[in-house]
Amino acid sequence: MTEFLLAAAIFVLAMVALGLVRILRGPGDADRMMAAQLLGTGGIASLLLAGTATGEAATIDVALTLALLAAFASFTFVKAQSAPRQDESAREDDA
Amino acid sequence: MNAVLDLWTVLAVTAGAILFLAGTTGLLRFPDAYTRLHALTKADNLGLGLVVLGLLPQVDSVSAGLKLLCIWALVLLSGATASQLIARVLLRRDTHS
Numbered sequence: 332m333t334e335f336l337l338a339a340a341i342f343v344l345a346m347v348a349l350g351l352v353r354i355l356r357g358p359g360d361a362d363r364m365m366a367a368q369l370l371g372t373g374g375i376a377s378l379l380l381a382g383t384a385t386g387e388a389a390t391i392d393v394a395l396t397l398a399l400l401a402a403f404a405s406f407t408f409v410k411a412q413s414a415p416r417q418d419e420s421a422r423e424d425d426a
Numbered sequence: 427m428n429a430v431l432d433l434w435t436v437l438a439v440t441a442g443a444i445l446f447l448a449g450t451t452g453l454l455r456f457p458d459a460y461t462r463l464h465a466l467t468k469a470d471n472l473g474l475g476l477v478v479l480g481l482l483p484q485v486d487s488v489s490a491g492l493k494l495l496c497i498w499a500l501v502l503l504s505g506a507t508a509s510q511l512i513a514r515v516l517l518r519r520d521t522h523s
Contacts, residue, residue, distance in 0.1 A: 332432055332484065339439045343446045343477075350450040353462075361459055361516050365466045368508065369453060372470045372501060373446055376477045379494060380439070383481045388490065395497050402504030409511040413518070 336384035340377040347373030364408045371401030431483035438480030445473035459516050463509055470505040474498060 350373075353366040375394045382390025449469020456462045478498040485491045 332435065335436060336439065336481075336484070339443050339477075342443050343473075346443070346446045346450045350453050353453050359459060359516075359519070361512050361519075362462060364512065365459075365462055366453060368505075369449060369466055369469060372474055372505070375497065375501060376442065376446065376474050379477060379481060379497070383484050386486075391490070391493055391497070395493070395500070398497050398500045398504070402500070402508065405504065405508035405512070409508070409515055412515045 333384045336380045340380035340384065343373050343380065344377045360408075360412065364405065368401060368405055371397060371404065375401070435480045435483055438476045442473045442476030442480060445469050445476060449473060460513065463513055463516075467505060467509045470509075471502055474501055 347370045350366050350369045354363045357363060375397050378390055378394035378397065382388070382394065446469050449465050452465020452468070453462050456465055475498055478494050481494060482491050485494065
């Protein structure tokens with residue numbers, strides 16, 4: 332069972348690493364952010380698989396931290412994207 | 427009983443890994459950002475969920491299993507919120523340009 336779980340962890344990690352091609356190709360910032368979000372979730376999944384396979388309890392805590400950081404990364408992206416847009420729409424309203 | 431639980435782990439983790447494969451394929455092959463967001467959220471919620479459900483029989487204690495479920499719940503909540511927010515950014519960009 333340990334070998335199967337580790338193999339699954341490597342497979343999931345390879346899949347999300349392949350998804351990083353989307354960061355190269357773009358075209359928009361949101362597409363790049365989506366690939367980063369998939370990397371976050373895939374990283375959590377492979378950490379959980381590896382942690383359960385090896386019986387290392389601390390790895391599960393690392394996955395929990397990664398889940399929290401991935402959430403904050405997405406929210407920060409949206410915050411940064413929407414701030415100047417609001418200014419533009421305010422100017423358009425004035426004009 | 428043990429063999430049944432192991433079989434469940436193999437089936438659920440394999441299904442979760444296939445969903446990650448589908449998510450990556452969708453992210454790379456779908457034509458626009460909205461459909462890519464759709465592919466991403468399936469991999470996020472269901473892929474990780476199946477991996478967590480598959481791992482539940484393999485953990486030592488009840489608290490370790492609850493921790494796995496908590497991580498899944500956190501990813502579900504943050505993924506749902508983040509995809510709504512990203513879709514709103516995309517929609518605003520498309521209607522303004």
